[in-house]
Amino acid sequence: MPKDGITPVNRVALAYSGGLDSTVCIKLLEREYAAKEVILIMVDVGQGEASLAEARERVAGLPLQLITVDARREFTDEWIPRAVAANGSYGGYPLSSSMTRQLIAARVAEVAREQGCDAVAEGSTGKGNDQFRFHNTFTLLAPELRVVTPIRDLNLSRAGERRLAQEFGLTYKEGISDDKTCWGRAIGSGEIEDLEQDIDVNEYEWWHPVSADAAGPVRVTVEFREGRPVRVDDVKGMNEMIGMLNEVAGRRSIGRIDVVEDGIMGLKSREVYEAPAASVLLTAHRDLERLCLTKRELAFKAQVDTAWADLVYHGHWHHPLKAQLDAFIAESQRHVSGEITIDLHCGNAVIAGRRSDQSLFDPTVRSVERDSFDQSDMSAVVETYAFESVFLGGRNRRQAVIQAPEI
Structure with a gap:
């Protein structure tokens, strides 16, 4: 009973x-x-x-x-x-x-x-x-x-x-x-009480420490189509790409995450993860977004991304707000297509190249080596842009006169 x-x-x-x-x-x-x-x-x-x-x-x-x-x-x-x-x-x-x-x-x-x-x-x-x-x-x-x-x-x-x-x-x-899942592996969640003691390297499955006999550097190219990874070198399919990167990046000491995390209840805990594939793909995607989205899109989407992660972490994958954020994010990804090349070695994933037909980067305009437009045209623009600073400067000057001590 x-x-x-x-x-x-x-x-x-x-x-x-x-x-x-x-x-x-x-x-x-x-x-x-x-x-x-x-x-x-x-x-x-x-x-x-x-x-x-x-x-x-x-x-x-x-x-x-x-x-x-x-x-x-x-x-x-x-x-x-x-x-x-x-x-x-x-x-x-x-x-x-x-x-x-x-x-x-x-x-x-x-x-x-x-x-x-x-x-x-x-x-x-x-x-x-x-x-x-x-x-x-x-x-x-x-x-x-x-x-x-x-x-x-x-x-x-x-x-x-x-x-x-x-x-x-x-x-x-x-x-x-x-x-363990293919996207990441949590090690000893809630069990690691010592903040100073390192985790035994044998506890990791994908991640390898940097050592003299570690695998040498390797370069991979990730292709995205509307924000979705579709190819890593010659490997296609999400499951296959993730498996390949967990092996290749993990052997090069990429994807170890050791953080003090604020849980849902507000309790802090030391959490240790290994996520080589996720580390590489998220790094590549963020970089491609910076190439293909406008300054205002990036700034607003950063807020949306934070809200999205907060909802998912706190157990609200099926919440209506999560679906609404998904809709915005999907629309934002219409032009996030291209290739990001990354060098993987000794715990670092370094961007080595970018290519996109949707890129907003134009070297002919931005380069200081080329005559792309008459720079003197910017004088009026800068003067107008500084209107607020002019008024703030004037106020500061008047305030300084009022507060000046008498001699």
Whole structure:
């Protein structure tokens, strides 16, 4: 029977990843919530077959239904291009887990409805960001379903979860936790308490430290069409381009992100990520925008991009304002087409070349070496432009006279 204050559930769909949190939730739903049936929903967002296989193995002996949803192409072909167009970054973090948590929640809610569930469950703690991302998505897309969060409801610490896993006879991945997608990998979110201790290099999968035997410099060319990456050298397809850049850029020490992050609750945490492909593609896209958009477009879009990243980070991918910002961003990208060439080496992604038929750069006009127009024509323009400064200067001069001390 459920404990006091806990309402039982009948048929519940659990967002399952194979990690400690979601694995412990399986038994907690049965023991604490009297769930008659727990359906495991595992959403593939590009975490890799090895991770998926490990997750399946952990529940192979349990009499449970496990449903795997393939959302890789939806993530790479729909979600990531929008993030690139919006220069999606929250304090240097390329919004990988922020997006996938909401994609996972959407697919879990969809399957829960199909399976006739009365509840959805997920393994977030009460200290992190994911509880908001899951809850926002569940309640928006499936408001009739009850949302159950065993780890938070029962106030469990990570140590308490480990004890329960042993008690239940469950296996889980030992060591520092991670969250991997093709767009980025979070390492030990919420677990890294020491701000001075560096992360062991063995914890990284793509990123390699700069060393004497590191891979040599390499030059890549990224082609964009209306703000969307369409080719990196000879590689096409978002999934393929991202995979190639994670390997090539990661081996050249690009994509390591170590930041003190302000979470949704206002709590600061040290967050470590690796995102080589995202780092390269976002760098290239920002540079191409500066070539193809006007000064005013860039200034206004920077505000939109910040609002977009803030919404996504805080769990509002499906909010109507997010869709409205998407519409503006898509319109802004109509002329963001061209090629950016980047040199990758020793942790640096340096722009080496730019080419675009939509470029607003005209060397024949801007060059100080050429006679493109009569510069004396600018005298009247500059005088008019300085009207405000003339009046401000006059006021300052009068104020100085008034405040001058008597001799």
